[in-house]
Amino acid sequence: MGTMTGRTCLVTGGTSGIGRxxxxxxxxxxxxxxxxxRDPGRAAxxxxxxxxxxxxxxxxxLTADLSSLAQVRRLAAxxxxxxxxxxxxxxxxxxxSTRREVTADGFETTFAxxxxxxxxxxxxxxxxxxxxxxxxxxxxxxxxHKQVRAIDWDDLPHGTAAGRxxxxxxxxxxxVLFTAELARRLAGTGVTANSLHPxxxxxxxxxxVTGAFGVAIRLVTRLxxxxxxxxxxxxxxxxxxxxxxxxxxxxxxxxxxxxxxLARDPQAAARLWTLSAELAGLG
Numbered sequence: 001m002g003t004m005t006g007r008t009c010l011v012t013g014g015t016s017g018i019g020r021x022x023x024x025x026x027x028x029x030x031x032x033x034x035x036x037x038r039d040p041g042r043a044a045x046x047x048x049x050x051x052x053x054x055x056x057x058x059x060x061x062l063t064a065d066l067s068s069l070a071q072v073r074r075l076a077a078x079x080x081x082x083x084x085x086x087x088x089x090x091x092x093x094x095x096x097s098t099r100r101e102v103t104a105d106g107f108e109t110t111f112a113x114x115x116x117x118x119x120x121x122x123x124x125x126x127x128x129x130x131x132x133x134x135x136x137x138x139x140x141x142x143x144x145h146k147q148v149r150a151i152d153w154d155d156l157p158h159g160t161a162a163g164r165x166x167x168x169x170x171x172x173x174x175x176v177l178f179t180a181e182l183a184r185r186l187a188g189t190g191v192t193a194n195s196l197h198p199x200x201x202x203x204x205x206x207x208x209v210t211g212a213f214g215v216a217i218r219l220v221t222r223l224x225x226x227x228x229x230x231x232x233x234x235x236x237x238x239x240x241x242x243x244x245x246x247x248x249x250x251x252x253x254x255x256x257x258x259x260x261x262l263a264r265d266p267q268a269a270a271r272l273w274t275l276s277a278e279l280a281g282l283g
Contacts (some may be wrong), residue, residue, distance in 0.1 A: 002241045004031035008085050008132075009238060011035055012066065012121070013093030015042035018140065018198050021231035022090055022238070024050055029239055032058035034083065036075065036093070038065050066093050066117035067103045069280060076124035085132040086125060088238045091118035091139040091175075096168045100159060107279070108159025114171035119178055120280040126191075133190025134244065137182060138237045141175035141195040143252070146260045148173045151268065157279055174272060176250055176259050181269040183248030192247035194237050198230040199253065 009026045013019035015037030027033045027050045035050075037043045043061035050059045060082060064075040079086070094114045101109040107116060122137055129135040147169040159167050179195040186193055236254040237243055250259040262268060277283075 001029055001235060001239045004029040004087075004239050006030070007087035008032045008034065008083055009088040009090065010079060010083075010086060010125075011090045011092055012118070013037065014090075015039060015046050015061075017227045018230040018234065019090070019092040020046055020049075021227040022092060022234045024053060025228075025231055025235045026088070026238060027054040027057045027059060029235075030054075030057065031088070031239075033060075034079065035059065035061045036064055036066075037061070038063060066121075067095075067109050067113045069105050069112075069116070069120060072117050072120045073124065076121055079125060080128060083128070086128045086135065087132050088136045088138065089122060089125060089129060090234055090238060091122065091137070092234065093117065094140065094171070098165050100167075107157045108167060110167035110171050111157060111159050111174075114168070115174040115178065116276060116280055118175070119276045120282070122182065123277075123280070123282055126186075129191045130186075130189045135191045136238060137179075137186075137191065137193040138234055139175050139179050139193070139195045140198055140234060141179070141250070141259075142169075142172040143197040144169040145173035145176055145263055148260070148262060151262070151272075153271065153275065156275065173260070173263055176263040177265075177269040177272050178276070179250070180248050180264070180266070181273045184266075184269075185273075186247070192243070192245070194243065194247065194249045194251060195259075196233040196237060196251040197257070198233055 004026055009031045011019050011023040014023040014035035023033050023035045035046050040063050043063060047059050047061050062078055064071040066072055095110055103109055103112045176195050179193050183193040233251050233254050249256050
């Protein structure tokens, strides 16, 4: 991993699990860190942990519920007020649920949180990233994206498949497609964009999942490595000089990997971008 002294990193979902481990490790490399989470108490705990381990590192915390487009916009405005540069944006926040829930904006919650929020936040911070170039956007996807064989474009924002456990894998496919199109649009700006599978690790991601699926998640993950190991590839993509000029990639265990055929479809990536911009209210 490379030194991050003098750089500013923003980590969403940074108050628990992989996001927390990512924020702590980036601070340990010398980066100033902005941690975003939903719970002020957890945010304060992360701030104190970072200050204990890296007392000379600047650390700030912001709270936002990323399922809300209004809160994503408020978050972006607060970041722009506090930060005169942004070298790394780690889109880490995510949810998983087998219940179909709808946000105040009328979108299925997993779709809104896992895809639309990082799409909007990245776009709202794009000029700040470009002014800070060389800069990086790192988006945490999952190998679960390979479960998706087709995208129901008309149903995408509404997520009727959520009750059948399909919303999470679909959102992770969207992460990979978004990254590919983002990298294409950022070409020549000095800002790179890559996505990753963190591995199957023991986190609190499935804590709200009930029933047989929830039991299965806990059984599968209980013997897996913890969040620190799961943060390896996020930290690598955020800091390593080996990938300074790599963009549009999908990584597993700090190595380039091949996502599903659907995730490599440039027409799907372009269509997703157009739809997401419309849903997020971007011109």
